[in-house]
Amino acid sequence: MYGNDFIDPDEPLNAAEFGDVDDAVAAAATTAAQRAEGGSSFEALLAADQRIEPRDEMPEAYRKTLIRQIAQHAHSEIIGMQPEGNWISRAPSLRRKAILMAKVQDEAGHGLYLYAAAETLGVDRAELLDLLHSGKQKYSSIFNYPTLTWADNGAIGWLVDGAAIMNQVPLCRCSYGPYARAMIRVCKEESFHQRQGFEILWTLSRGTAAQKDMAQDAANRWWWPALMMFGPPDTGDAATTGGHTAQSMAWGIKRFSNDDLRQKFVDMTVPQAAKLGLTLPDPDLRFNEETGHWDFGAIDWSELWRVLKGDGACNAERIERRVGAHHEGAWVREAANAYAARHDLGQQQEYVA
């Protein structure tokens, strides 16, 4: 599935130790040549498809766009723990319980990696969390939908994670180094998430009549919200006027348009639904012989905006849980600070390498 076109975990980490010196030399020569030709300005680095690193000069708008996007991504991972986290206690087998626990834990990890990437741009995680808690920064609207049945855990893995991976794979080549590196780690770990979701539905679809109904109902409810995850269309009446897409693409933060990724997702998912024996809730869905793609019906964008603005089933609940945990943990975090200060742990300078 998706999520596999990344660094092989067995790949040597230190080129010099594995005799790949020639490659390294060639790469260094290329970089040096590019630097000599184009200089090392922000624009020259982008033009050469080089990564921007934290201490490089960068336009303020680039920095702000990145902070906003990475933070929203991180917030989505953290809030995204809840819809499935609610089912850890109810998972219908111990195997499923373990998988779900590991998956929700991964989401915490992904949030953590992403906050760390944002922190390289000069913001603090605590500050970003404040913005999330006060509603000044958003998380993905998808998590404002409720998880009503066990099958929703399957649909989230299959459709929501599937759509997320489609969005995230290109981000592994994002122009900002720390974000790209965080995304490589996220995508490597994420590769099991979509598969476990598919497996849940595969099992349900071959189970009892009630289980099949449960799977179909979940697919019906999650299909359109998953398509909306790619964001508003790039052209046409429903396109937003902000022009974020064009600027983000020029900056190498975004590599494909919303509509391209959405189409790719539909093309990938329709045959999988057939394999599952599930229908997708779109009467206009049909294969277009001319384009070689699946045509699909019009998306109700008013729903996206409605949920985004707060009128989703779970907006209040998600933030309340998050804020509650943060406030309830304040005395713990403060105690650890006080202990560290008193015992001079981590304050001392004489570290041994």
Next chain:
Amino acid sequence: MSRNAIDTSVSDHSVSDHSVSGSSVSDTTLTTDAAAYCLQLGDDALIYAQRLGDWISRAPQIEEDMALANVGLDLLGQARELLTRAGQLDGTGRSEDELAYLRDERQFHNVHLVEQERSDFGFEMARMLWFAAYQCELYAALANSSDETIAGVAGKAVKEVDYHRDHASQWVLRLGDGTSTSYVRMKEGLERVAPYVAELFEDDAVSVAVSEAGVGTLPSSLWDSAFGHVSRVVAQATLTLPTDSTWRSRGGRQGIHSRPMGFLLAEMQHIARSHPGATW
């Protein structure tokens, strides 16, 4: 306690299909006791994993969400192997899921400590410190069990629970010796956990039988080392262990549970029970 309290009922499974394998346990009474013993240990791990699962997305910091999830996953892994072994030993061939999802409250043999509702972080670290201190000694002893499966589970688990004990110890130190607020809350956590500690170290007919046979160990024999660890950590955290309370929990090993247990099972089991015979 009465040996009859142990659930040995054979549900709708054929006994003959499920012979006891990989074991040096042969005597029928002994296998019954060994199965009951695995249920005790497995239920402790399962129910505590269930409680820790509640913490994920509610911890004081994201790093701690991940740490608590790791502890929960370790315990869940131990529970699955121990329940599976229980199902082999008692001759019913019940799977880990049949044992986890289809038993009623009176047939669970975990101690009351692990079934108590999630409370604040101070309570949780006090509970984890005691439980992990107990499990460290337990699994160290069981690594020599004459039952190969139990010995194998214990040999792997002893490293896991050593980390849990360390994690809880680190936090008890920081909370006890942190701020005046955290001192009070950690102290209260230890006080609230205290009435549930003795039950962990109490021998019963099952543990006596399995320890005589070399399959298990006497819980009472684990007390000195576990208490030693906890009291050292507590002292270093500038706290004192509460004096004996007038009330203490008892009965978990015999399937007599406290109020939260029924609700815990209702939540844990309801999907599985709503779809009899379904696979997931």
Next chain:
Amino acid sequence: MSTPAVKGNSSERSWPLWEVFVRGKRGLSHVHVGSLHAPDAEMALRNGRDVYTRRQEGVSLWVVRSMDITASSPDERDSFFDPAADKIYRHPTFYDIPEDVEYL
């Protein structure tokens, strides 16, 4: 990495940021894998274990406070690194050797 943090609305003091280095297997150097927050070095090490080695990624961990890292600055980049660019005789491929000579 060590850009000073801008304080949020919260009056709370954040746990410091740490950089985590993992030795993937014996014979390899520790490699930077990411960052985390922890109140002190002992907890940073443990958090590092829980966050960055859940999939058997490591056999050894380092943590170092981000603040304690001294980094070369982009201003210095040209004078630090460009002088190496024309010294291609440091690389083995610079040298012409007859093709039939072995073990060189």
